[in-house]
Amino acid sequence: MESINLPGPSLSTSFKAQPSRQHINSLDGLRGCAFLMVFCYHYGMTAHTEAHWVNYFMLVTTGLWSGVDLFFVLSGFLITGILLDTRDSQNYFRNFYARRALRIFPLFYGVLFLLLALTPLLHLQWRLGHLALFFYASNIAGHIDPSLNDLRPAVDLVHLWSLAVEEQFYLIWPMVVLWVRDRRSLIRVCLGTISFSLLLRCFLLWRFPGAVYEWCYGELPTHCDGLLCGAIVAALIRSVDLTTLIRRSRILFLVSLLGIASLAIHYDGFGYHSPVLTILVYPLLAVMFSCILLRTLQPGTFFSRLGSLGVLRFFGKYSYGMYVYHLLFSLWSALCFHPCSGCSIQGHGAASSTSSLCLV
16 A cells, blocks of 8 residues: 655646645545544454444445455555656666565555463464465465455454455566556556456456455455556656646546446345446446546645545555554454354455354
8 A cells, every 4th residue: 555645736727747746735635534434444344233324334334345446446545656756767677676566565464473471361263374474375375265355253354365366466567567568558458457357257257256356356366456547647647737637538538437336226235246247347436536536636626625624544554554454353353252163253345254153
């Protein structure tokens, strides 16, 4: 999850050929919105009570998992911008991966080693498959064996799937940006890959009906729409005036909004556990969030003002750390709850995760 540094001295005109150094406060707020969406989804969907207002809150939060797709759009945009602006520099790969490592690894691996240190206290049950965590492959391991999404009995790991997807993207994308020199060609590569991803989801749903929803949701080849739409925005704003892009994207924005609303109404909710939703919802979300991103970049728009709110900027500034920690100890109650086979708390994310706990 990259810090928000963007090119150009004049956001209302163009981002052409400017280094990725200008800090855009409104994008901090947009990232804060993404975190709060995911947070409310996780804790809204795991609430268990007879209170009607809580049940209503759970209903409202059914689509907030899409905050991860907003994170993907932002990451694709920011990372591609940095790569485009630095690909002619010396030590292109070394500098990029060194920056990623310094920004991401200390907290991530610090958490993993903290869990190792807490193992005697929490009686954590490490397994060989948990090694995938250390190589950013938890999304793959968690789909092969869903029990790896937990460190039983106290720690929930399911949300780390999205960090794995982003790191896998970071591993591949610098090579693509370096080799595809023309921006139009890069945009065509993005569109072609998004189309391939959609066709791959169609094939998997046809070949393994009802069994691959989580795979399609949690793997890079089948859920790269947001990352690549963000990359398209990064390429476009370096050659086309921002105001022009916003004007030309109005129809796309409207179509994506109407498409998402229609699916939500038809399916009485907003998820990804049906063939039509799995096929269509990721590109619709990617387009909608990309259009919102463009409008967030333009000073004076509703989304720019929203993103500039101090509370959202606070959550955006610390979103990476809060995202890693926010669900990690949702099973923290293991310290005051004890294992029992009589009840369960259902985790939500790329794959279902169940840990049995009951109140003492």
